[in-house]
Each structure stands twice: as structure tokens, then as C-alpha cells.
Amino acid sequence: MKYGFVGLGNMATAIIKGMILSGNYAPANILGYDPAAGANLTAAGLGAVVCPSLAEAASADILLLAVKPQVMPPVLAELRSPALADKLVISVAAGRTLAFLQDALGPGMAIARVMPNINAKVRAATSAFAVNSHCAEAQKITVRDIFSTVGSIMELPEEQFSIFSAIAGSSPAFSYMYIDALARAAVRGGLPRDKALEIAASSVYGSAKMILESREHPFALIDQVSSPGGITIEGVCALQEHGFESAVHKAVAAAALKDTRFA
Ligand SMILES: NC(=O)c1ccc[n+]([C@@H]2O[C@H](COP(=O)([O-])OP(=O)(O)OC[C@H]3O[C@@H](n4cnc5c(N)ncnc54)[C@H](OP(=O)(O)O)[C@@H]3O)[C@@H](O)[C@H]2O)c1
Numbered sequence: 001m002k003y004g005f006v007g008l009g010n011m012a013t014a015i016i017k018g019m020i021l022s023g024n025y026a027p028a029n030i031l032g033y034d035p036a037a038g039a040n041l042t043a044a045g046l047g048a049v050v051c052p053s054l055a056e057a058a059s060a061d062i063l064l065l066a067v068k069p070q071v072m073p074p075v076l077a078e079l080r081s082p083a084l085a086d087k088l089v090i091s092v093a094a095g096r097t098l099a100f101l102q103d104a105l106g107p108g109m110a111i112a113r114v115m116p117n118i119n120a121k122v123r124a125a126t127s128a129f130a131v132n133s134h135c136a137e138a139q140k141i142t143v144r145d146i147f148s149t150v151g152s153i154m155e156l157p158e159e160q161f162s163i164f165s166a167i168a169g170s171s172p173a174f175s176y177m178y179i180d181a182l183a184r185a186a187v188r189g190g191l192p193r194d195k196a197l198e199i200a201a202s203s204v205y206g207s208a209k210m211i212l213e214s215r216e217h218p219f220a221l222i223d224q225v226s227s228p229g230g231i232t233i234e235g236v237c238a239l240q241e242h243g244f245e246s247a248v249h250k251a252v253a254a255a256a257l258k259d260t261r262f263a
Helices: 010-022 037-046 069-079 098-105 118-122 137-148 158-188 193-214 218-225 232-241 244-260
Strands: 003-006 030-033 062-065 088-091 110-115 125-131 151-155
Touching (some): 010 030, 010 037, 062 137, 098 110, 110 158, 118 125, 125 137, 137 151, 158 193, 193 218, 232 244
Parallel strands (some): 003 062, 062 088, 125 151
């Protein structure tokens, strides 16, 4: 089985790296095409076979489309061909729906849409996928297998993709902002920058692990660390007074809205 990547940027190289490191995919079976020389060098460094044309990458059994959403229309137009009929096409483009992809590629194609996140680079992505009606169970397993090499993946109804994209695709940026803000506040409080960043990131990492492993409600955990008249409750109330929750809701709503505008 050969896997053909179209676009060899951040997301594609993270996935290629995950596939190769998993030991389940031979580098010789991973093809890629990208007009950017730098992207080609990175992919070649990972062991993938860099193709001189889109057509050559598209000769693979499974196509992974990893170009920017704006670049998808010309790429899909170039790919459209009866030769694609037996292949599985997987798109990771934000906002490009299954209906859009099917329309552009032609009827009868097996298509999967996946929304990974940038934490794929450290094999800790949170991905979701949806498939069209032409996708067989075995093809769904193929999708799960590929994206499990870079983190976790769940099937989700496509109508929930915009909100998923906001809280999983975009939220790493929000979390990085929160970690940076914590670290910056600590620098203000006298900690050296590198120590502050390490402490903030490690603390957020541990808190996420706590929620996932304890399965306790975040508010129950907040109560556990908020002693009456203590230090933490002062910070929690200050965050609420300054609109922390409403800022997060606005960020998620804005990202989800933008996602719906690409289709
Ligand atoms: N990065 C994320 O966190 C993330 C998360 C979820 C989903 N995604 C999705 O993943 C896709 C790729 O994102 P990315 O962050 O990897 O972008 P990226 O780093 O910009 O990679 C896209 C690559 O595609 C190349 N490209 C442009 N036109 C092409 C063509 N006609 N054929 C083949 N390759 C072409 C670009 O080259 P040039 O730079 O020369 O244009 C670039 O190297 C996007 O659709 C995005 O929505 C990304």
C-alpha cells in the first residue's frame, strides 16, 4: 500500500514522521509532492519519496491532501480523474467539507475528512474524522491507523467539525497563549524566563493529564485546590472578574465561525 501526500508542509511532515516512527509504514511507501523546495528537503530527510509531479504522488493507493484550504480547489481540479476511483482520499484541510471534496473530485469517491492539530509534531494530536458514504469500514480503519501514529483520533459527525476544529484544531494556539501569559506573569513576579516557561507548560500539561486520568469534573478539581480564604480562590475569582471564560467562549465561537466560511 502506498500513501501519497499532496503538500509537504507542517502537517504533512508531522504525519509522515509519525507514520515512519511508528514502524508500521515503510518510508519507501510514502510519496509526497510539494512545489516548495524546503518542504521537499524536510520530507526527503524523513525518508519519504519526493515526487516531481502531483500525478506521481497521486499514483499512490491512498492520497493525503495537506495543502492550505485556499489551495484545495486547483489541486482537486488537477487530481480529478477516473483513475482516482479505487483510491481513498483523505483531506486535512480546515473547513473543506466532504460535499465540497466530493463535488470537486467527482461522484463515487471514498473520501475522509480529518481534522488533526499541530501537536501531531510531538505525536500528541487530538484528531477527528468523518467519511462519506462511499468509504468502507476497512478504509475507516486505514484513517484511524494513520492518524493514531500522531496521537488520538475519534470519529465525529461532520456537522460537529467546526466546533471540534475550534476546540482541538485551533485551541493549541489558545493554550500556548495561556502558557505564555502564565510565564510572562511569573517573569513579572521575578522568575527567570526559561524557568517560568518550563514551570507554566509543565503545570498545564499535568493539569490536562489530571482531568483526563481522574475523570473528575474540572470544577471539582478547582474546589480541591481552592482552600477557604486561601490563595488559589483569589486567582480564580480574578480570572473570572476579568472575563477569562467569556474570552475563551468568544475565541472558540470566532474560530468555529471562520471554519464554516471555507466550505
Ligand atoms: N498546521 C495545523 O495546525 C493544522 C491543523 C489542522 C489542519 N491543518 C490543515 O492542514 C493543511 C496544511 O496545513 P499546514 O499547516 O501543513 O500548511 P503548510 O505548512 O503551509 O503546508 C502546505 C504546503 O503545501 C504546499 N503547496 C502549495 N501549493 C501546492 C500544490 N499545488 N501542490 C502541492 N503542495 C502545495 C505549500 O507550499 P508553499 O508554502 O510554497 O505554498 C506548503 O509547503 C491545511 O489545509 C490546514 O487547514 C493544519
